[in-house]
Amino acid sequence: MRTQVVIVGGGPSGLLLGQLLHKAGIESIVLERQSRAHVLGRIRAGVLERGLVDLMGQAGVDTRMKAEGFVHDGTLIAYDNDMFRVDFTAHTDATVLVYGQTEVTRDLYDARDATGGDTRFEVENVVIHDAGTDAPFVTFGENGHSERIDCDFIAGCDGFHGVSRKTIPADVRQEYEKVYPFGWLGILSETPPVNDELIYANSDRGFALCSMRNANLSRYYIQCDTSDDPASWSDDAFWDELRRRIPPQAAEALVTGPSIEKSIAPLRSFVCEPMRWGRLFLCGDAAHIVPPTGAKGLNTAASDVHYLNQGLRQFYGQGDSEGIDRYSERALARVWKTQRFSWWFSTLMHHFPDQTAFDKKMQRAELALLRDSREAQAAMALSYVGLAY
Ligand code: APR
Ligand code: PHB
Numbered sequence: 001m002r003t004q005v006v007i008v009g010g011g012p013s014g015l016l017l018g019q020l021l022h023k024a025g026i027e028s029i030v031l032e033r034q035s036r037a038h039v040l041g042r043i044r045a046g047v048l049e050r051g052l053v054d055l056m057g058q059a060g061v062d063t064r065m066k067a068e069g070f071v072h073d074g075t076l077i078a079y080d081n082d083m084f085r086v087d088f089t090a091h092t093d094a095t096v097l098v099y100g101q102t103e104v105t106r107d108l109y110d111a112r113d114a115t116g117g118d119t120r121f122e123v124e125n126v127v128i129h130d131a132g133t134d135a136p137f138v139t140f141g142e143n144g145h146s147e148r149i150d151c152d153f154i155a156g157c158d159g160f161h162g163v164s165r166k167t168i169p170a171d172v173r174q175e176y177e178k179v180y181p182f183g184w185l186g187i188l189s190e191t192p193p194v195n196d197e198l199i200y201a202n203s204d205r206g207f208a209l210c211s212m213r214n215a216n217l218s219r220y221y222i223q224c225d226t227s228d229d230p231a232s233w234s235d236d237a238f239w240d241e242l243r244r245r246i247p248p249q250a251a252e253a254l255v256t257g258p259s260i261e262k263s264i265a266p267l268r269s270f271v272c273e274p275m276r277w278g279r280l281f282l283c284g285d286a287a288h289i290v291p292p293t294g295a296k297g298l299n300t301a302a303s304d305v306h307y308l309n310q311g312l313r314q315f316y317g318q319g320d321s322e323g324i325d326r327y328s329e330r331a332l333a334r335v336w337k338t339q340r341f342s343w344w345f346s347t348l349m350h351h352f353p354d355q356t357a358f359d360k361k362m363q364r365a366e367l368a369l370l371r372d373s374r375e376a377q378a379a380m381a382l383s384y385v386g387l388a389y
Helices: 012-023 036-040 050-058 063-068 101-114 235-245 248-253 297-318 327-349 357-372 374-385
Strands: 005-008 028-031 070-072 074-079 082-087 096-098 118-120 124-129 137-142 145-150 153-156 174-189 199-203 206-214 217-224 259-273 280-282
Touching: 005 012, 012 028, 012 050, 012 101, 012 297, 036 101, 050 101, 050 297, 063 101, 074 357, 082 357, 082 374, 096 206, 174 206, 174 235, 199 235, 199 327, 206 235, 217 235, 235 248, 235 259, 259 327, 297 327, 327 357, 327 374, 357 374
Parallel strands: 005 028, 005 153, 028 118, 074 199, 153 280
Antiparallel strands: 070 096, 074 082, 124 137, 137 145, 174 217, 174 259, 199 206, 206 217
């Protein structure tokens, strides 16, 4: 087989890239290790930056997102029973869209089907060959047969546990990591959201977040120990703990119910440099991970896709490799700024086990500055709605 771009990984970054390339008449084959149902069964975040919303528009996949998503022009920050609002439109010309990542992925799959895009599910043992040459190829197993695809480029969109990053020689790769000493216990419940905007809370008992998917589907998170087992948390225990961490007026308004999903996510910051090696380009979680606090995972994957899409269009359209040659530098420049925001927001809003009284006072002072300073709120709003590409 032969194609122009082999996309390893059928998650949101692989599918979005595939759709944008299709719009430019560039062929791709997507290789996904899991089944479609498995990929769509993953519950992930749901705050979309303006950049991702625009890209979905360019890909022609924004109809349902715009019809069902909630436009948010602000968010609430709570601490010590105090709560204040950061108004995005007071500081930027942008808003965010609250729309689940699962729905984004579903819409992208539907769009790929509609274009007859070649997507192989449940493939095994994907191996990237000769990415350092001008004639790379990918081998994989499918229905017990071994297959080979010759191509011009490989987009490694296979997440943190994929093969792509590991294909870059270890002596070429520089990896940066920070592991946070806590996790997020999250639940999904078919209950009306406690508030029409997100509430990020830093309480003495730890962090909490009140988010939503739609008018009767809410998403809540509380900071927990990484060693915790979700099964050891009853729904009642979760709701009781959440109530203790959010402001009294929100605790009173909270509508509870059975959880339909309950899981613990670790908090980690990770970046791999470079994001390109020869004909192989890393996008999304294959190259970087952020703690979920700023909801930047999917959004940063989208900015990678933006730069790679531009570079490949320039290559195939004008025979000019400037865009692909500068891909890693451009993508990483934005990745690091977004990493900083996610680290800053995580450090500000969580309770650290080894936190000293002085550290706690620093958190409080930073929160008070954010509450009282237009400039501090502007800096947060700019990162929250998404830095320009
Ligand atoms: N071969 C084929 N497919 C693979 C392989 C492999 N060896 N390894 C992993 N995959 C698939 C996974 O099954 C998954 O569907 O690659 C896909 C990667 O998708 P994601 O992990 O969702 O990564 P990405 O598309 O970059 O999206 C980033 O996802 O995890 C969230 O917070 C993250 O929001 C961010 C977004
Ligand atoms: C979510 O809705 O899952 C969500 C929202 C905002 C975050 C993280 C997760 O910062």
